[in-house]
Amino acid sequence: MTIDPDAAHPQATGPVAIVAGHGDMPLLLVHSARDNGWDPVIFAIAGEAEAAQFADFPCFPVKWGEIGKLFRLMKEKGCRQVVMIGAIRKRPDYTTVRPDMGAVRLIPRILKIMRAGDDSLLQGVAEIFRERGVSLLTPLDVAPGLSVPSGILTKAKPGDTELVNLEKAVEAAHAIGRLDIGQAAVAVGGRVVALEGVEGTDGLLERVAGLKAEGRLPGRGGTLVKCMKPNQDPRLDLPTIGPNTAELAAKAGLEGVGLEAGRALIAGREETVAAFDRHGLFLIGMDGL
16 A cells, blocks of 8 residues: 555644654654654654764653653653654563653553553553653654655566565565564565564574575575554554665575565665665565555
């Protein structure tokens, strides 16, 4: 499903809070949001995002458990809308989190959602924002230019074998998505050989590379597909790729990568496409997933 940027994204309305996790995507989104007329205010999650990278913007480090601080600063800065972006490499250990006064009364709910699956955890966080009158936006609401477009983006194109692999990997990605396990799958030779788990997409590709090095899979061939889980809230945890995906896919001996057009993020389109071209891999945005 593609997204019409003129119809699907809200008009910029001033300050927007960006809760930033790990990776390159938060900074890319912040710059894109500013270019689109928003006034980003960044809340960098301690241990995940480095506040120094947001030196050109209002930025406040926030530790796990500092919910009261987060909402107080959002109110002071006039942020009535928020975007969550970036990876969380390690779930916080709730036994070591020191909640501030604003979080104390939420402790039972926080402990419950932290024990839940990814979808339930994210939905629980979204509900806490909603109760405080803060609208949770998708990253593409403030930065539609970061979406994966429809069609083939690279010089390389998928052949007949890889088209079959794309189809098989989509089916598998949807299957694990329904179980809230992951968003990605790899198919080689017309069969699914690896599914994304808690290690994430990078770990999945490293696992495939290891299987090929051991001779348990053919050395060359295969496709990675990454797409939203069925019924996933598009405001949270959109599938994301970047130049590093191309590097890892190449090491895994794959032929290319498919993503859901309009509902996935690409961290630096030019840099990412160049990385895929450098390795002779295809990158395709697929409609109707």
